[in-house]
Amino acid sequence: xxxxxxxxxxxxxxxxxxxxxxxxxxxxxxxxxxxxxxxxxxxxxxxxxxxxxxxxxxxxxxxxxxxxxxxxxxxxxxxxxxxxxxxxxxxxxxxxxxxxxxxxxxxxxxxxxxxxxxxxxxxxxxxxxxxxxxxxxxxxxxxxxxxxxxxxxxxxxxxxxxxxxxxxxxxxxxxxxxxxxxxxxxxxxxxxxxxxxxxxxxxxxxxxxxxxxxxxxxxxxxxxxxxxxxxxxxxxxxxxxxxxxxxxxxxxxxxxxxxxxxxxxxxxxxxxxxxxxxxxxxxxxxxxxxxxxxxxxxxxxxxxxxxxxxxxxxxxxxxxxxxxxxxxxxxxxxxxxxxxxxxxxxxxxxxxxxxxxxxxxxxx
Amino acid sequence: xxxxxxxxxxxxxxxxxxxxxxxxxxxxxxxxxxxxxxxxxxxxxxxxxxxxxxxxxxxxxxxxxxxxxxxxxxxxxxxxxxxxxxxxxxxxxxxxxxxxxxxxxxxxxxxxxxxxxxxxxxxxxxxxxxxxxxxxxxxxxxxxxxxxxxxxxxxxxxxxxxxxxxxxxxxxxxxxxxxxxxxxxxxxxxxxxxxxxxxxxxxxxxxxxxxxxxxxxxxxxxxxxxxxxxxxxxxxxxxxxxxxxxxxxxxxxxxxxxxxxxxxxxxxxxxxxxxxxxxxxxxxxxxxxxxxxxxxxxxxxxxxxxxxxxxxxxxxxxxxxxxxxxxxxxxxxxxxxxxxxxxxxxxxxx
Numbered sequence: 001x002x003x004x005x006x007x008x009x010x011x012x013x014x015x016x017x018x019x020x021x022x023x024x025x026x027x028x029x030x031x032x033x034x035x036x037x038x039x040x041x042x043x044x045x046x047x048x049x050x051x052x053x054x055x056x057x058x059x060x061x062x063x064x065x066x067x068x069x070x071x072x073x074x075x076x077x078x079x080x081x082x083x084x085x086x087x088x089x090x091x092x093x094x095x096x097x098x099x100x101x102x103x104x105x106x107x108x109x110x111x112x113x114x115x116x117x118x119x120x121x122x123x124x125x126x127x128x129x130x131x132x133x134x135x136x137x138x139x140x141x142x143x144x145x146x147x148x149x150x151x152x153x154x155x156x157x158x159x160x161x162x163x164x165x166x167x168x169x170x171x172x173x174x175x176x177x178x179x180x181x182x183x184x185x186x187x188x189x190x191x192x193x194x195x196x197x198x199x200x201x202x203x204x205x206x207x208x209x210x211x212x213x214x215x216x217x218x219x220x221x222x223x224x225x226x227x228x229x230x231x232x233x234x235x236x237x238x239x240x241x242x243x244x245x246x247x248x249x250x251x252x253x254x255x256x257x258x259x260x261x262x263x264x265x266x267x268x269x270x271x272x273x274x275x276x277x278x279x280x281x282x283x284x285x286x287x288x289x290x291x292x293x294x295x296x297x298x299x300x301x302x303x304x305x306x307x308x309x310x311x312x313x314x315x316x317x318x319x320x321x322x323x324x325x326x327x328x329x330x331x332x333x334x335x336x337x338x339x340x341x342x343x344x345x346x347x348x349x350x351x352x353x354x355x356x357x358x359x360x361x362x363x364x
Numbered sequence: 365x366x367x368x369x370x371x372x373x374x375x376x377x378x379x380x381x382x383x384x385x386x387x388x389x390x391x392x393x394x395x396x397x398x399x400x401x402x403x404x405x406x407x408x409x410x411x412x413x414x415x416x417x418x419x420x421x422x423x424x425x426x427x428x429x430x431x432x433x434x435x436x437x438x439x440x441x442x443x444x445x446x447x448x449x450x451x452x453x454x455x456x457x458x459x460x461x462x463x464x465x466x467x468x469x470x471x472x473x474x475x476x477x478x479x480x481x482x483x484x485x486x487x488x489x490x491x492x493x494x495x496x497x498x499x500x501x502x503x504x505x506x507x508x509x510x511x512x513x514x515x516x517x518x519x520x521x522x523x524x525x526x527x528x529x530x531x532x533x534x535x536x537x538x539x540x541x542x543x544x545x546x547x548x549x550x551x552x553x554x555x556x557x558x559x560x561x562x563x564x565x566x567x568x569x570x571x572x573x574x575x576x577x578x579x580x581x582x583x584x585x586x587x588x589x590x591x592x593x594x595x596x597x598x599x600x601x602x603x604x605x606x607x608x609x610x611x612x613x614x615x616x617x618x619x620x621x622x623x624x625x626x627x628x629x630x631x632x633x634x635x636x637x638x639x640x641x642x643x644x645x646x647x648x649x650x651x652x653x654x655x656x657x658x659x660x661x662x663x664x665x666x667x668x669x670x671x672x673x674x675x676x677x678x679x680x681x682x683x684x685x686x687x688x689x690x691x692x693x694x695x696x697x698x699x700x701x702x703x704x705x706x707x708x709x710x711x712x713x714x
Contacts, residue, residue: 010695010696011696012695012696012697015696015697016697044639047700048641048694048700049694049695049696049698049700050692050693050694050696050697050698050699050700051696051698052698053698053699053700054696054697054698108376109374112374112376113374224694224695224696224698225696228696340706341378341384341385341706351639352639359703360701360703361700361701361703362700362701
């Protein structure tokens with residue numbers, strides 16, 4: 001049981017070669033370079049392997065809105081919390097979702113107060129709980145990007161029990177990328193795009209942006225040398241004034257993506273304008289369940305209305321951190337009031353959240 | 365935010381997971397105790413593996429440990445609640461440099477628990493105690509109404525004896541010391557997680573649950589000569605928890621080298637998959653040692669010659685700069701901090 005290729009992709013000799021090539025290229029470019037990634041797992045790799053301590057100071061790597069837990073709006077969590085207060089409801093969701101603070105509470109706090117909130121590893125587990133508990137309503141709080149959407153779609157398509165339904169808070173990455181590229185003051189010189197989302201959607205959606213906005217882009221994997229190679233591939237493009245989407249992760253990502261998964265997505269969901277926590281409403285930034293499957297749509301089944309919700313609590317800078325305008329160290333609450341034990345904003349909760357990763361791997 | 369404040373006063377699972385929250389809880393419970401030690405021995409304030417009662421007019425002192433044992437599932441690959449209770453108690457005594465003598469056991473059982481399951485647990489408990497040559501000299505049982513407790517809990521107190529001169533304590537680390545781990549890390553917690561319902565991970569990985577008697581026996585003379593400055597079995601919180609604890613109590617830093625730290629391939633793969641850090645995952649049959657640098661190679665050789673210490677390695681060094689921190693040189697040569705784990709490890713989403 002070893003990850004294929006991990007020997008080369010974690011080999012120090014290979015790392016040293018890439019770093020020396022990165023050094024040469026940044027010298028040739030002769031100005032600071034700002035690179036943004038939009039994936040929590042990339043930030044995790046960068047921090048876990050101490051990659052920032054290896055690359056030259058002229059290269060700044062910032063994190064964009066790459067954590068599905070972080071961008072889930074408080075209103076959706078509030079909805080799950082409202083439903084979870086009912087005696088006949090079991091709320092199911094992914095592990096790191098339950099600690100995210102919403103307007104007043106988190107699902108973990110609701111659970112500590114006695115509500116039935118369960119961590120599952122996928123919607124199929126939730127459907128099984130529904131089968132085993134016919135007298136309860138089982139609600140799967142569905143979050144995540146294109147990587148987790150096909151799982152939810154597949155479950156909805158496979159005739160789950162009628163006491164199973166879904167709060168659909170799924171988000172789509174390309175729309176968010178386009179928004180980030182169009183923010184002028186961000187001045188990003190290159191993007192690192194997420195490998196697993198690309199496994200599903202393929203390369204095409206990115207190509208449009210890199211051409212239209214003149215920003216080079218590299219899709220890459222999650223081993224340390226994957227990320228360093230992506231940085232090198234970006235630097236070479238910047239040096240040669242090229243603006244292409246390249247695929248470093250070709251061992252997994254196929255140009256056309258995963259057609260079967262794409263079909264499931266388009267059959268069950270439709271893209272809608274959707275609020276992202278900390279960023280705002282993004283056109284085509286999220287998914288809703290199509291009318292054909294509305295009996296599994298918790299929104300329609302229970303008709304819960306959240307009047308007022310708070311995404312960003314006073315003093316919290318998550319919105320600025322997710323758009324790469326601030327680093328966690330520059331937030332006034334970071335490490336003082338906001339810690340992983342007492343997260344004020346969503347970026348401190350998930351292990352993929354930028355603040356939580358900074359807290360764990362970088363010292364004051 | 366008032367509702368938030370109110371609810372944060374509840375005891376949560378993470379309060380028992382060996383991280384910062386657990387420290388908070390222990391401080392909360394112990395801060396108002398009046399008498400905290402006997403004859404200036406190690407007391408509750410040191411928060412060490414156990415406490416000591418120095419015997420007046422003798423060169424020996426009594427070592428006492430206390431431990432509550434719960435595990436889910438009760439039977440896991442490589443052990444069960446019974447074996448876990450004995451190993452945990454005996455190892456805590458050993459980590460103070462003591463010879464285990466006896467233990468007491470309190471068993472709290474939920475109404476409705478099956479006799480045949482209890483029989484299996486007690487059988488393992490007694491067999492393991494025999495293997496460790498430790499007497500079971502007192503005990504108590506309580507039955508709780510169905511639903512007020514999950515299955516069964518065993519609480520033990522270990523009693524051992526040691527020379528007063530042997531000082532193996534959490535705040536004993538000295539600059540220059542070498543850090544030794546007696547084998548692969550994270551096996552117990554990962555095996556447990558893989559065996560839990562709902563994950564469907566098929567693996568031959570077993571818990572490393574084991575008595576550490578052999579380790580202490582092999583380095584008896586170094587323990588007596590005080591070349592071993594600290595010893596700890598990194599259970600809850602893993603090596604990250606144990607090493608941070610040492611660094612902060614001893615006011616030193618610990619520099620680790622990732623490539624030296626032994627980790628099983630299966631543990632790495634499962635942790636990668638679940639988004640967990642093996643540094644934070646519990647071991648149940650491993651010891652960390654902080655050793656006088658001049659003796660480190662000999663100690664390592666002796667540990668390697670034991671059955672359970674074959675994969676022992678020197679994984680790091682104690683330094684003066686960056687006090688109270690643990691730093692890691694990563695596989696690819698970068699440097700990062702290794703933080704105190706915060707609570708119960710939760711598998712991530714994708």
